[in-house]
Each structure stands twice: as C-alpha cells, then as structure tokens.
Amino acid sequence: MKKSKGKPDSKKVRMLETEEIELLNSWIHSQRPESGSNPLSSPPLDKKEPVGRVGEGGNFSRYAGASRFDQLPISRRTKNGLKGAGFVKMTEIQRASLPHSLCGRDILGAAKTGSGKTLAFVIPVLEKLYRERWGPEDGVGSIIISPTRELADQLFDVLKTVGKHHNFSAGLLIGGRKDVDTEKERVNELNILVCTPGRLLQHMDETPNFDCSQLQVLILDEADRILDVGFKKALNAIVSQLPKHRQTMLFSATQTKSVQDLARLSLKDPEYISVHEESVTATPSHLRQTAMIVPLDQKLDMLWSFIKAHLNSKILVFLSSCKQVKFVFEAFKKLRPGIPLMCLHGRMKQERRMGIYAQFCEKRSVLFSTDVASRGLDFNKAVDWVVQVDSPEDVASYIHRVGRTARYNSGGRSVLFLMPSEMKMLEKLRESKVPIQFIKANTKRLQPVSGLLSALLVKYPDMQQLAQRSFITYLRSIHIQKDKEVFDVMKLSIDEFSASLGLPMTPKVRFLNQKIKGKTGPGKPSVEMENSGKEDASVIPKEELLTDDFKEEKVERDFLLTKDSQEEGKASIMGDIMPATRVLKKKKLKINVHRPVGSRVVFDEEGNTRPPLAMMADAKSDNIALDQDQKKEYYKKLREELKRADKEDKLLDRERRREKRVKEKMKWKKGNVEEEDNDEEGEEEEEKMEQGRRKRSKIYFDNDSDVDTANDNDNRKENKILTLQLLCIVS
Numbered sequence: 203m204k205k206s207k208g209k210p211d212s213k214k215v216r217m218l219e220t221e222e223i224e225l226l227n228s229w230i231h232s233q234r235p236e237s238g239s240n241p242l243s244s245p246p247l248d249k250k251e252p253v254g255r256v257g258e259g260g261n262f263s264r265y266a267g268a269s270r271f272d273q274l275p276i277s278r279r280t281k282n283g284l285k286g287a288g289f290v291k292m293t294e295i296q297r298a299s300l301p302h303s304l305c306g307r308d309i310l311g312a313a314k315t316g317s318g319k320t321l322a323f324v325i326p327v328l329e330k331l332y333r334e335r336w337g338p339e340d341g342v343g344s345i346i347i348s349p350t351r352e353l354a355d356q357l358f359d360v361l362k363t364v365g366k367h368h369n370f371s372a373g374l375l376i377g378g379r380k381d382v383d384t385e386k387e388r389v390n391e392l393n394i395l396v397c398t399p400g401r402l403l404q405h406m407d408e409t410p411n412f413d414c415s416q417l418q419v420l421i422l423d424e425a426d427r428i429l430d431v432g433f434k435k436a437l438n439a440i441v442s443q444l445p446k447h448r449q450t451m452l453f454s455a456t457q458t459k460s461v462q463d464l465a466r467l468s469l470k471d472p473e474y475i476s477v478h479e480e481s482v483t484a485t486p487s488h489l490r491q492t493a494m495i496v497p498l499d500q501k502l503d504m505l506w507s508f509i510k511a512h513l514n515s516k517i518l519v520f521l522s523s524c525k526q527v528k529f530v531f532e533a534f535k536k537l538r539p540g541i542p543l544m545c546l547h548g549r550m551k552q553e554r555r556m557g558i559y560a561q562f563c564e565k566r567s568v569l570f571s572t573d574v575a576s577r578g579l580d581f582n583k584a585v586d587w588v589v590q591v592d593s594p595e596d597v598a599s600y601i602h603r604v605g606r607t608a609r610y611n612s613g614g615r616s617v618l619f620l621m622p623s624e625m626k627m628l629e630k631l632r633e634s635k636v637p638i639q640f641i642k643a644n645t646k647r648l649q650p651v652s653g654l655l656s657a658l659l660v661k662y663p664d665m666q667q668l669a670q671r672s673f674i675t676y677l678r679s680i681h682i683q684k685d686k687e688v689f690d691v692m693k694l695s696i697d698e699f700s701a702s703l704g705l706p707m708t709p710k711v712r713f714l715n716q717k718i719k720g721k722t723g724p725g726k727p728s729v730e731m732e733n734s735g736k737e738d739a740s741v742i743p744k745e746e747l748l749t750d751d752f753k754e755e756k757v758e759r760d761f762l763l764t765k766d767s768q769e770e771g772k773a774s775i776m777g778d779i780m781p782a783t784r785v786l787k788k789k790k791l792k793i794n795v796h797r798p799v800g801s802r803v804v805f806d807e808e809g810n811t812r813p814p815l816a817m818m819a820d821a822k823s824d825n826i827a828l829d830q831d832q833k834k835e836y837y838k839k840l841r842e843e844l845k846r847a848d849k850e851d852k853l854l855d856r857e858r859r860r861e862k863r864v865k866e867k868m869k870w871k872k873g874n875v876e877e878e879d880n881d882e883e884g885e886e887e888e889e890k891m892e893q894g895r896r897k898r899s900k901i902y903f904d905n906d907s908d909v910d911t912a913n914d915n916d917n918r919k920e921n922k923i924l925t926l927q928l929l930c931i932v933s
C-alpha cells in the first residue's frame with residue numbers, strides 16, 4: 203500500500219479514506235463478475251435496491267447490472283466529479299466494461315464513435331490509484347496514450363473534470379510544446395500522464411531519472427491507430443520500458459483483433475467488450491449518411507455549393523493532405539462564402555491548432571481538416587455535417603470521420619464525395635454495416651467556382667503555388683493508397699483536375715510521367731507512373747496523405763437532390779472523415795512551376811512592384827467568372843505569356859538559390875545555422891525560417907506529419923509565455 207499525500211490536518215480524512223478503500227476493495231472483490239461474462243446481460247439493478255453494503259455487516263450489492271454511476275463501487279471523490287459534470291446514467295460501453303475494469307482486468311473495448319469510451323477508462327484509472335493511495339512521491343501511476351495532440355488535450359480535460367476532487371497530479375505531454383525542459387523537471391512528480399507517443403518516448407529517452415517502474419494502468423485510446431505501422435516503433439520502444447505487471451486497457455470504435463498486436467502489449471486474459479457487435483449498424487443510429495458521385499474536377503464546385511447552401515451549420519470538411527486543406531481554405535476565404543472558415547492540419551503550430559479546435563467548438567463555421575481531426579474529437583456534440591471531399595482510405599477511417607457528428611444522443615449528417623472510379627468504397631461500407639444512402643447530385647444547382655479560382659490564382663501568385671502543391675499531394679495521396687480496388691491514379695483526369703483548381707497549366711509531377719495516351723478524358727488513363735517499379739506505393743509510410751432548422755433542410759434538399767430522389771423522399775446530401783497519409787521520406791519534387799513573371803515593372807500605390815499578370819487580374823476583377831470562350835482565349839494568352847516568362851523565371855530562380863546557398867554556407871560557418879529544409883516540396887517561408895533556427899538533436903514523430911524537436915533553445919527563449927500545461931488536479 204502506498205503512502206497517502208500527507209496533509210497535516212487530514213488525519214480524520216485519511217481515516218475515512220482508509221475505511222472507504224477497505225469497503226470498496228471488499229465490495230469489488232466479493233461481487234466481481236465472472237471473467238468473460240457480459241454485464242449487459244446481468245439483470246438490471248432495481249432503482250430502489252440498496253447500494254454498497256446491504257445491512258450491517260451483510261453482503262455487498264451487485265454492480266454487474268448497474269445502470270447508474272452511483273451504483274458502482276467507486277469512491278465518493280469520483281462520484282462527486284461525475285455528478286458535478288452531469289454524468290448520471292452510464293452508456294452501454296461504460297455499463298459493459300466498468301464492472302470488469304474496476305476489478306483490475308485487462309480490457310479490449312470497442313464501441314461506436316461518440317458512445318462514451320473516455321469515461322470507461324478515466325474512471326478505472328482514478329479508482330485504481332485512489333485505492334492504492336497513490337501520492338506525489340509514488341511517481342507515474344498511469345499513462346494514457348492518444349494518437350493526436352488535440353485528442354490528448356480533450357482527454358486531459360475529461361480527466362480534470364471527473365478527477366476534480368482527487369489529489370493526483372496529472373500532466374499533458376504532447377509535441378509542439380517548446381518548453382520541454384520545464385516538463386522534464388516536473389514529469390517525475392506526475393501521477394497520471396496523458397500523452398502522445400512521440401513526446402512520451404522523448405521523455406523516456408532524455409529525461410533524467412524518468413521512472414515508470416511503478417506503473418499501474420496503461421491506456422491506449424484509439425488503440426488500433428496507435429498499434430498501426432505509423433506508431434509501431436515508438437510504441438514498441440515505450441512498452442519495452444514499462445513494467446509487465448500492470449493493467450492494460452485498449453479502446454477504439456474500430457478495434458484491432460490482431461493477436462500479434464495484442465501480444466506486443468502483453469495483455470493478460472483480456473475481456474473482449476464489443477458492445478455494438480450485434481448492432482445492425484457500425485455507426486451511430488441517429489447519423490444520416492449519404493454518398494454521391496462527384497467527379498474530381500467538380501469536387502470544389504460541389505463543396506462550394508454545399509457550403510453556400512448551409513450557411514447556418516457547423517461543418518467539418520475532410521481533405522486528404524495539409525496542402526489541400528491550406529489551398530481550399532485560403533481560396534474559399536478569399537471568395538467569402540458568408541460563413542467563418544477555419545483550417546486544421548498537422549503542420550500548424552500547436553498553439554494555433556488548439557485555438558482553432560476551441561473556436562470550432564464554439565462557433566457556427568466550416569473547418570477544413572486533414573485526418574488529424576478524424577478521431578476521438580468531441581466538438582461540443584454540435585457538428586451538423588461531416589463532408590468527406592476526398593474518400594477515406596478505408597472503412598475504419600470513414601467510421602471515425604463521420605463519428606465527429608451524431609455524438610452521444612445528438613443527431614448529425616454526413617456526405618461522402620466519391621469519384622466514379624471509387625464506387626467500390628460504397629460497396630465496402632455497406633458490407634461493413636454502414637447504412638449509407640446513395641443520392642444523385644443535382645448538378646443544375648452547382649455553383650462553379652473554378653473560374654473564380656483561375657482569377658484568384660492570377661491575382662495572388664502565392665495561391666498558384668498552393669494550388670500546385672495541393673494538386674501534387676492529392677495525386678500522391680491516391681498513388682500511395684493501399685486499396686487499389688478503390689484508388690487508381692491512372693483513372694484520374696489530371697488536366698481537368700488541374701483546371702478545376704484554377705491552374706493555367708497542369709504541373710509536372712516527378713512520380714507521375716504525364717504521357718497522355720490519346721486524348722485525356724474521364725475514364726481514359728491520363729497518367730502513367732514514371733517510377734513504377736522503383737517506388738512501391740505500398741511501402742511509402744503514410745502520414746501526410748496520411749475528417750438547423752427546417753428552412754435549411756429545404757434549401758439543401760432543393761440543392762442537393764435530383765427531382766427523382768426528392769420524390770422518393772430520400773434524405774439530403776453530404777458528409778464524413780478519412781485518414782491522411784504522412785510521407786516521412788522527405789524529397790524535393792521537381793515541379794515544372796510556371797510562375798507568372800513579367801519583364802515590365804509596375805508599382806502599386808504603396809510603392810511595391812506588381813507583376814503584369816496581377817494587373818491583368820485586376821482589370822478582369824469586375825467580372826471574374828468568364829464564359830467558356832473567353833476562358834479559352836484567356837488561357838491561350840496566358841500560356842504564351844507564361845512560356846516566355848518561364849525561361850526568365852528559371853534563370854532568376856537559379857540565381858536566387860545560388861545566393862541563398864552561399865548565404866547559408868556563410869551562416870553555417872559562423873555556427874548559427876544547423877538545420878536543413880524539412881519539407882519535400884520546399885515548405886513555406888515561415889516554416890523554413892523556423893527550421894533554420896532550430897538546433898535539432900533528435901526527431902520525434904508525434905502524429906500525422908508532425909515532427910517535434912528537442913533542445914529547442916532559441917525557440918524556448920521566444921516562448922517564455924508558452925503554456926506548459928503541467929496541470930494539477932486539485933481537490
């Protein structure tokens with residue numbers, strides 16, 4: 203038994219605690235359910251049935267049939283925390299797992315998204331440490347691992363709420379926080395760690411005397427993701443440093459059944475709890491799901507039209523890469539749809555990511571995101587729509603993405619855009635008990651946006667680069683997908699796709715040799731792998747590629763459905779999430795960038811030089827939606843102009859690179875610079891500058907596409923006010 207936290211005036215409290223702990227231990231032991239039994243099949247406890255010890259010195263009440271938290275053998279402190287947060291009745295996964303987890307058994311828990319899995323592991327963590335009388339001097343007693351920083355942050359909030367009346371110290375250890383040294387000083391004082399794998403491993407490697415040898419409980423939230431290849435090495439390294447004698451619990455909406463995976467975690471006779479296995483659907487029952495065919499070159503038109511038809515909703519839009527998110531966000535922002543827009547992806551700084559997450563919880567808005575938001579996040583239960591513009595990589599990813607809406611008892615809707623070549627995904631979803639309705643898009647109501655994008659790209663040269671990157675990363679995301687039945691880059695009409703992003707010319711992509719076989723068009727192969735054989739897509743690690751009211755309902759029905767489907771009374775449109783893929787192998791892509799550069803120098807009112815094409819865009823800005831003939835003519839001129847400019851541009855670029863190299867060399871000599879560019883396509887200037895300042899001793903991968911650095915001395919100075927978030931749960 204561990205010593206309690208010694209408060210001088212708490213003798214009486216300690217005695218009461220000791221009594222309570224003895225009682226809880228006896229209760230748990232005497233009434234523990236049979237191993238392998240399902241508490242959901244136990245007869246429900248009568249509301250009036252006495253709870254706890256029944257009569258003086260008598261038996262204890264059953265807790266395997268309990269439907270309310272106050273019928274469980276848990277401490278007063280936890281009960282008060284639950285009551286304070288308004289948690290009274292248990293959800294199915296809580297009823298099924300808590301009777302087993304409270305008596306110390308390993309758990310493999312699966313339940314639909316939004317069904318309350320978080321409390322199913324937070325409560326046993328608090329109870330185990332409480333019954334062991336865990337105190338500050340006992341060190342780390344429990345570790346909760348989450349695949350993403352946002353999810354870890356959210357778990358930490360739940361822990362703080364429910365554990366409010368306990369005296370444990372808890373810390374949030376996630377990448378992106380620069381003040382890792384302060385964390386190192388305090389991490390050994392923490393009892394409960396909520397962390398991402400990368401940061402935990404960093405502490406295990408670098409923090410002097412970091413000690414987990416007394417660990418009691420290990421939790422893996424979104425377990426299948428953490429056991430996935432992306433985290434394999436980190437997890438193996440972590441587990442090798444943990445004591446074998448511990449309680450381990452794994453939870454996810456899409457649980458792993460791989461014996462190999464479980465063996466890595468040395469689970470002991472785990473209880474397999476899959477509360478919705480018998481359920482007719484794999485997704486929440488009050489989620490209305492639809493899918494529709496949207497050709498690649500119409501995706502942005504459809505998305506734009508959808509947003510314009512749902513200006514009073516909270517919409518979560520999933521795209522497959524950071525670059526796409528950036529481009530669509532920036533472009534739509536400039537086009538002002540009439541609803542606040544936000545974006546979230548793994549390359550954003552952590553503080554900004556947290557800020558965006560918090561804002562989206564509060565406001566009616568559209569959030570464009572990669573799969574960094576696809577798992578676990580609970581946006582205040584109020585996401586109206588999940589729109590999957592790019593198909594998820596598999597059924598599990600789909601389930602997690604759509605699971606951001608229709609949480610707990612609330613409703614939600616989702617729409618999935620599928621290209622004609624991806625229709626196999628619909629079959630796979632249906633085979634996996636996803637009740638998804640196929641609807642026809644009413645293309646007559648589409649509001650084309652590509653004309654506006656073309657003009658934007660001319661007006662803002664930065665946007666052109668973003669569009670090119672978005673184009674390339676999308677193709678690569680399809681190229682590296684494992685499921686070739688669904689994803690076939692050869693079937694993509696890349697010229698049309700490029701034009702739909704507003705690009706005047708189709709960029710060349712190193713991994714794709716654009717040998718046009720005859721005429722490029724839908725259904726015809728338009729691209730050919732340049733490096734097929736050299737680079738097997740399946741072995742590229744995934745990460746970056748790797749989720750109102752009746753009036754509005756009417757608008758969306760009018761807009762989204764064809765007459766036929768409306769007559770049939772089919773449900774309305776779009777929505778869902780998919781995992782992004784990270785490319786860990788950093789490569790520079792040789793892109794044929796035809797940036798508009800003119801020879802004539804024009805100055806604006808502030809004395810800045812203005813490229814001639816920007817002037818052209820200004821001239822057209824009164825009517826930027828050009829008709830087809832005008833557009834053709836306009837592109838023709840533009841191409842000629844660009845070709846001329848291209849030569850000059852290349853020379854300038856070469857010169858600029860040369861100068862930059864010389865400068866960097868000189869800086870390096872002075873000992874000021876020690877880092878290299880970290881982005882495969884030449885990341886943005888801000889990122890480059892920041893990386894240049896970093897002095898990196900080791901890289902830790904935290905989640906999709908995030909790299910975290912140690913010994914970040916310079917940045918530490920800049921971030922004195924940085925929130926460390928080593929927060930304590932104070933009673």
Ligand SMILES: Nc1ncnc2c1ncn2[C@@H]1O[C@H](COP(=O)(O)OP(=O)(O)OP(=O)(O)O)[C@@H](O)[C@H]1O
Pocket residue numbers: 288289290291292293296313314315316317318319320321454455577578579580583605606609610
């Ligand atoms: N017993 C309960 N009573 C009321 N609300 C609850 C209860 N349990 C959980 N909730 C609420 O339900 C929502 C979803 O819970 P939670 O985030 O734990 O779901 P989840 O199963 O972990 O979902 P995901 O698979 O997406 O991670 C949260 O807003 C949470 O506060």
